[in-house]
Amino acid sequence: xxxxxxxxxxxxxxxxxxxxxxxxxxxxxxxxxxxxxxxxxxxxxxxxxxxxxxxxxxxxxxxxxxxxxxxxxxxxxxxxxxxxxxxxxxxxxxxxxxxxxxxxxxxxxxxxxxxxxxxxxxxxxxxxxxxxxxxxxxxxxxxxxxxxxxxxxxxxxxxxxxxxxxxxxxxxxxxxxxxxxxxxxxxxxxxxxxxxxxxxxxxxxxxxxxxxxxxxxxxxxxxxxxxxxxxxxxxxxxxxxxxxxxxxxxxxxxxxxxxxxxxxxxxxxxxxxxxxxxxxxxxxxxxxxxxxxxxxxxxxxxxxxxxxxxxxxxxxxxxxxxxxxxxxxxxxxxxxxxxxxxxxxxxxxxxxxxxxxxxxxxxxxxxxxxxxxxxxxxxxxxxxxxxxxx
Amino acid sequence: xxxxxxxxxxxxxxxxxxxxxxxxxxxxxxxxxxxxxxxxxxxxxxxxxxxxxxxxxxxxxxxxxxx
Numbered sequence: 415x416x417x418x419x420x421x422x423x424x425x426x427x428x429x430x431x432x433x434x435x436x437x438x439x440x441x442x443x444x445x446x447x448x449x450x451x452x453x454x455x456x457x458x459x460x461x462x463x464x465x466x467x468x469x470x471x472x473x474x475x476x477x478x479x480x481x482x483x484x485x486x487x488x489x490x491x492x493x494x495x496x497x498x499x500x501x502x503x504x505x506x507x508x509x510x511x512x513x514x515x516x517x518x519x520x521x522x523x524x525x526x527x528x529x530x531x532x533x534x535x536x537x538x539x540x541x542x543x544x545x546x547x548x549x550x551x552x553x554x555x556x557x558x559x560x561x562x563x564x565x566x567x568x569x570x571x572x573x574x575x576x577x578x579x580x581x582x583x584x585x586x587x588x589x590x591x592x593x594x595x596x597x598x599x600x601x602x603x604x605x606x607x608x609x610x611x612x613x614x615x616x617x618x619x620x621x622x623x624x625x626x627x628x629x630x631x632x633x634x635x636x637x638x639x640x641x642x643x644x645x646x647x648x649x650x651x652x653x654x655x656x657x658x659x660x661x662x663x664x665x666x667x668x669x670x671x672x673x674x675x676x677x678x679x680x681x682x683x684x685x686x687x688x689x690x691x692x693x694x695x696x697x698x699x700x701x702x703x704x705x706x707x708x709x710x711x712x713x714x715x716x717x718x719x720x721x722x723x724x725x726x727x728x729x730x731x732x733x734x735x736x737x738x739x740x741x742x743x744x745x746x747x748x749x750x751x752x753x754x755x756x757x758x759x760x761x762x763x764x765x766x767x768x769x770x771x772x773x774x775x776x777x778x779x780x781x782x783x784x785x786x787x788x789x790x791x792x793x794x795x796x797x798x799x800x801x802x803x804x
Numbered sequence: 805x806x807x808x809x810x811x812x813x814x815x816x817x818x819x820x821x822x823x824x825x826x827x828x829x830x831x832x833x834x835x836x837x838x839x840x841x842x843x844x845x846x847x848x849x850x851x852x853x854x855x856x857x858x859x860x861x862x863x864x865x866x867x868x869x870x871x
Contacts, residue, residue, distance in 0.1 A: 448831060448832050449832050450832065457816060529832075531831050531832065539823065548831075566817065567817055567821045568816075568817025568820035568821050568827075568830060569821070570820065570826060573826045579823065580821070580823060580824050580826075581821045581822050582822075583822060583847055583850070583851060586818065586821060586822055586851055588818060588851050588852070588853045589818075589853055590853045590854065595831070634853075636822065636847070636850065636851045637852050639852075639853075640849075641850050642848035642852065643854070643855050644853040644854070645853060645854045645855065664813065664814075665816070666814045666816045666818070666853035666854050667816040667817070667818060667853070668816060668817065668818030668822070668851065668853075670819045670821070
């Protein structure tokens, strides 16, 4: 049986960041990825804020499909609110981006294995001590001082260690996205369509990807998904708004819009990224949160290896670091998202109508929301902030 | 009993995420319901974005439906 200090399950941005920082800190590290590729299939709208990304890496030109400087919100009756600012962010080519982040982990010394499907954990006296996995039909085991579960929204690694990660329906967005060609969209603007008409309990997005291409998708909250299927709503929208579009990729997926799970560490194991529900609960954005969580988990793992202490108690420093970096903020956004959910389509239309009266030059996102929205202005400022940071 | 419609699943894992009893297994291109563990709560059926899962009352009905 091969032995590692740190085994990371999942090779998305959270897993790669964790492996990068664990390896950088001197830990013998491996990533096990179940799919044949790092970065594919892309289950993501691919939008990311510039400031968020720069916390970790300098954006590379070949990652960027579109540079975003404008945001449009469309209310249920079609009222349009446009805002413009500086370079706010990007729509990424996740396939290339994920490869490069994994490459950083590899360059720091981490090994990476794809087609490696983790089927269970190994335990010794209640402590996690490794994983069992299938590699091209062959059953294998790896022993590890620490397992980092970065296995995404569908995470089972935590459950096997007794961590309760099952998502509640109200905390899950049921999503479908088409990556389309031949659509006439502003190449620098991301659009959000809000309200029950488009996406009950969620929103619909149009993110440009350059050369007449775009990611167009929507999410329906789990509690409404019994009555409204994401695929039907999206097909209806496409037929109405973009009848000439060609679909290059169709993908579906679940997006957590939850607070970070209550407990995401135990002896020998830490969860990170979507697996720990480290996602902005207002927008469902998970790239930056996942990278941040992954980095902190990886740093902590390297420190634990150096200290020879793999206990839950040692991992407290990971929990403290994450709360400061995003966890506390997400708990606050979760409460706000809850309040926004209570706004009806006509509430949203009223707010949009007021916003259109604010002169365009004053429409910095924060200003329009603070000056025009009489209805729960505080809430809406926070909504705007959440979207501006994706 | 939860039934997986053939050739429809995209293996996105949304059903796995919401399953309260960890009764769904998913590999790169393989989805399985662990019927011994499943409690037939149906929330996987509701949350599926593309309507891959369906709930059938009993195995006999399933046989009739597949005939």
